[in-house]
Amino acid sequence: MQRQEPAAGTLYLVGTPIGHLGDLSPRARDLLAAVDVIACEDTRHSGQLLSGLAARGRRLSFHQHNIRTRLPQLMELLAEPLSLAVISDAGLPGISDPGEELVAEARRRGHEVICIPGPCAATTALVSSGLPSDRFCFEGFLPAKGRERRERVARIAGESRTSVIYEAPHRLLTLLEELEQHCGAERPLQVARELTKRHEQQVGPSVGAALEHFRQTTPQGECTVVLGGAPIAVDPEPDDTELKQRLQIKIQAGSSASEAARQLAAETGLPKRRLYTLLHQEGSQAD
Numbered sequence: 322m323q324r325q326e327p328a329a330g331t332l333y334l335v336g337t338p339i340g341h342l343g344d345l346s347p348r349a350r351d352l353l354a355a356v357d358v359i360a361c362e363d364t365r366h367s368g369q370l371l372s373g374l375a376a377r378g379r380r381l382s383f384h385q386h387n388i389r390t391r392l393p394q395l396m397e398l399l400a401e402p403l404s405l406a407v408i409s410d411a412g413l414p415g416i417s418d419p420g421e422e423l424v425a426e427a428r429r430r431g432h433e434v435i436c437i438p439g440p441c442a443a444t445t446a447l448v449s450s451g452l453p454s455d456r457f458c459f460e461g462f463l464p465a466k467g468r469e470r471r472e473r474v475a476r477i478a479g480e481s482r483t484s485v486i487y488e489a490p491h492r493l494l495t496l497l498e499e500l501e502q503h504c505g506a507e508r509p510l511q512v513a514r515e516l517t518k519r520h521e522q523q524v525g526p527s528v529g530a531a532l533e534h535f536r537q538t539t540p541q542g543e544c545t546v547v548l549g550g551a552p553i554a555v556d557p558e559p560d561d562t563e564l565k566q567r568l569q570i571k572i573q574a575g576s577s578a579s580e581a582a583r584q585l586a587a588e589t590g591l592p593k594r595r596l597y598t599l600l601h602q603e604g605s606q607a608d
């Protein structure tokens with residue numbers, strides 16, 4: 322027999338649609354209609370969905386800017402004990418959305434945490450990409466710019482598993498250009514745009530093809546990028562001459578010597594110190 326929901330003192334993480342409203346599960350509907358309190362990333366955004374369900378629970382905002390003040394209040398509500406649901410604007414709370422700290426704190430205080438699963442852009446994009454889904458890395462949003470971003474992109478380029486990246490449409494072209502620089506134009510890639518919505522679209526099948534498309538058509542809507550893994554090197558370790566050349570290419574593209582060594586270390590699995598030393602050997606132009 323299934324347990325009674327919602328239960329007092331329990332935190333429910335509820336998956337909501339990423340576009341198509343028909344993707345809200347019957348279990349999520351029933352739970353949201355009956356739970357005592359609903360923590361919403363944006364109460365106005367979720368208002369429409371919740372009004373359609375005649376949800377009776379009190380609604381509270383819970384987003385990245387009020388986590389510190391809201392968290393203790395939500396813990397008090399659970400302790401009363403009330404039932405509490407958390408939803409984000411779209412998809413699964415806790416996936417590039419608030420939820421993680423709330424779950425950790427609720428667990429720390431001994432509350433039960435139950436996820437009512439639902440759509441997630443990352444897994445929806447992954448399984449519809451045609452790229453290997455047996456092992457994959459979720460990268461979420463990359464740092465917006467600077468060294469941190471360059472390092473993440475370099476690490477992702479060297480990753481042998483499929484990577485899934487969330488990106489804002491106004492930064493998509495930049496990301497594709499960065500990926501072309503690090504992975505080459507031929508690397509398999511699929512951009513999933515507007516998943517589950519009227520204008521759902523897949524653009525691929527490679528970095529170069531996606532770049533060509535989005536240079537002609539300004540990216541719009543929500544986009545998730547699925548990048549095929551780096552081929553697993555079967556040949557012997559690259560020799561010093563090749564390593565030096567690859568380091569020089571990175572330096573000419575604007576990386577410092579240290580960054581170039583770090584990037585190549587991520588791509589080849591070789592120790593950074595060894596690569597850095599190569600740059601300072603006779604015949605190299607590190608500076």
Ligand code: SAM
Pocket residue numbers: 339340409411412413414415416417418440441442443486487488489513514515516517518543544545
């Ligand atoms: N919690 C959400 C989930 O479970 O997928 C993710 C929220 S995150 C703030 C928003 C990002 O997810 C968007 O910038 C986009 O990269 C991706 N995304 C959300 N909905 C999407 C959709 N319908 N199609 C493609 N990507 C989507």
